[in-house]
Amino acid sequence: MTPSKRKVILIALCLFTAYAIVLFIFFNKSFDHDSEKAETSTSVPSQEEDTATVDEGPYDETLTITEGDTLASILNRIGIPSNQAHEAITALSTVFNPKDLKIDQEVYIIYDLHPNGENYDLKFLRLRADFDYDVELVRTGGGLFQATKYKKELKHDYVNVEGDIKVSLYADALRAGASPKMLYAMIKAFSYDVDFQRDIQPGSQFSLFYDTYKDEESGLERPGELLYAKLLLDDKPYELYRFQAPGDVPGYYTASGEAVRKELLKTPIDGARINSGFGNRKHPILGYTKMHKGVDFAAPKGTPIMAAGDGIVERCGPYSSYGNYICIRHKGNMKTAYAHLSRYAKGVTNGIKVRQGQVIGYVGATGRTTGPHLHFELIHNGQHINPQKITQLPATKLTGKALVAFKAFMAKIEKIKKDREEAQRPPEGTFTGV
Numbered sequence: 216m217t218p219s220k221r222k223v224i225l226i227a228l229c230l231f232t233a234y235a236i237v238l239f240i241f242f243n244k245s246f247d248h249d250s251e252k253a254e255t256s257t258s259v260p261s262q263e264e265d266t267a268t269v270d271e272g273p274y275d276e277t278l279t280i281t282e283g284d285t286l287a288s289i290l291n292r293i294g295i296p297s298n299q300a301h302e303a304i305t306a307l308s309t310v311f312n313p314k315d316l317k318i319d320q321e322v323y324i325i326y327d328l329h330p331n332g333e334n335y336d337l338k339f340l341r342l343r344a345d346f347d348y349d350v351e352l353v354r355t356g357g358g359l360f361q362a363t364k365y366k367k368e369l370k371h372d373y374v375n376v377e378g379d380i381k382v383s384l385y386a387d388a389l390r391a392g393a394s395p396k397m398l399y400a401m402i403k404a405f406s407y408d409v410d411f412q413r414d415i416q417p418g419s420q421f422s423l424f425y426d427t428y429k430d431e432e433s434g435l436e437r438p439g440e441l442l443y444a445k446l447l448l449d450d451k452p453y454e455l456y457r458f459q460a461p462g463d464v465p466g467y468y469t470a471s472g473e474a475v476r477k478e479l480l481k482t483p484i485d486g487a488r489i490n491s492g493f494g495n496r497k498h499p500i501l502g503y504t505k506m507h508k509g510v511d512f513a514a515p516k517g518t519p520i521m522a523a524g525d526g527i528v529e530r531c532g533p534y535s536s537y538g539n540y541i542c543i544r545h546k547g548n549m550k551t552a553y554a555h556l557s558r559y560a561k562g563v564t565n566g567i568k569v570r571q572g573q574v575i576g577y578v579g580a581t582g583r584t585t586g587p588h589l590h591f592e593l594i595h596n597g598q599h600i601n602p603q604k605i606t607q608l609p610a611t612k613l614t615g616k617a618l619v620a621f622k623a624f625m626a627k628i629e630k631i632k633k634d635r636e637e638a639q640r641p642p643e644g645t646f647t648g649v
């Protein structure tokens with residue numbers, strides 16, 4: 216072999232080796248690639264399954280109404296087409312006025328992608344119509360909506376709030392957690408016997424007992440009725456129970472069964488001042504001294520006049536110097552009369568029944584008078600008496616079967632109160648201190 220021939224063989228060998236290496240690398244690469252492909256092809260379907268559970272409906276959401284929102288606007292916002300939102304709201308309107316939606320109110324909805332893949336279909340909607348009711352809207356077959364109103368299940372319970380009066384009954388009872396509505400009922404019930412401006416001094420105590428209706432889902436509570444209230448003023452207890460005597464309206468009674476509501480109002484007009492009292496006086500028009508058989512209340516023309524007590528209108532019409540006049544007959548041979556009226560209230564006429572506080576007419580200046588005022592008379596057994604001494608008249612008192620029912624009601628309230636106190640007290644022997 217010549218050296219030149221050996222050189223050629225060596226070069227060929229090198230080229231072959233290089234070629235073999237290139238081939239090896241190529242096949243190696245293509246093998247790797249195939250294996251990668253195999254891996255991805257097995258993982259792709261599982262990825263598609265994952266995304267399917269995330270992206271496909273139905274979806275549910277709780278939307279909160281903010282300022283300027285309407286039901287239509289919040290439905291449009293999540294992609295419900297306007298015409299469908301309109302149909303839904305029309306159906307809902309049969310059980311709920313959409314205008315009653317309040318700011319911060321929550322609306323729970325279920326919706327799904329429309330087959331066209333572009334917008335959404337409303338499937339279900341639920342909202343709280345008011346404290347006692349929920350409304351639900353369901354999409355039925357054919358894309359129609361059906362609305363239903365459901366009474367919520369409320370838990371009936373009792374609440375006892377008590378404490379010391381340091382600032383005022385109102386401030387301290389509110390701070391102790393009393394419902395403002397119940398507190399107002401308490402103040403109103405005691406207003407016949409307690410002067411809230413004067414009688415409540417620091418060191419006084421209060422107690423309210425009322426029932427409530429609780430929605431356990433939202434935790435919201437609605438007070439029912441004030442069943443019992445107590446004030447301790449200068450060590451003197453004032454207790455009232457709410458009771459409905461057979462055939463009567465509910466009212467507040469003392470523990471002895473006496474109604475706090477007096478049979479007759481001392482002042483049958485709101486915000487008026489007495490400008491001429493009962494008794495002898497020099498008559499402003501006639502000029503000589505004459506017995507004034509009533510009380511005059513100065514008030515602007517048109518001020519409403521209330522019936523002083525339950526009774527029957529005995530006379531309603533002009534009556535000489537009295538001008539436009541009403542006389543009401545009450546029980547116990549009592550009558551009240553109202554003179555110089557500008558007009559009578561609608562429906563008030565001879566023989567009708569009126570209730571205490573009902574508006575019967577309006578202040579005027581008809582008959583013999585120098586200006587608009589109410590002349591008010593109280594007549595007992597045909598004798599004129601001073602209406603300002605009406606507190607001397609007995610209040611309605613429960614008797615007979617009504618009193619028996621009242622005593623049973625009081626005992627029931629006491630038992631509920633006692634049971635609650637016992638349930639809240641830690642069992643005997645429990646270590647509570649340090």
Ligand SMILES: [Zn+2]
Pocket residue numbers: 491507509510511589590591
């Ligand atoms: Zn008079």
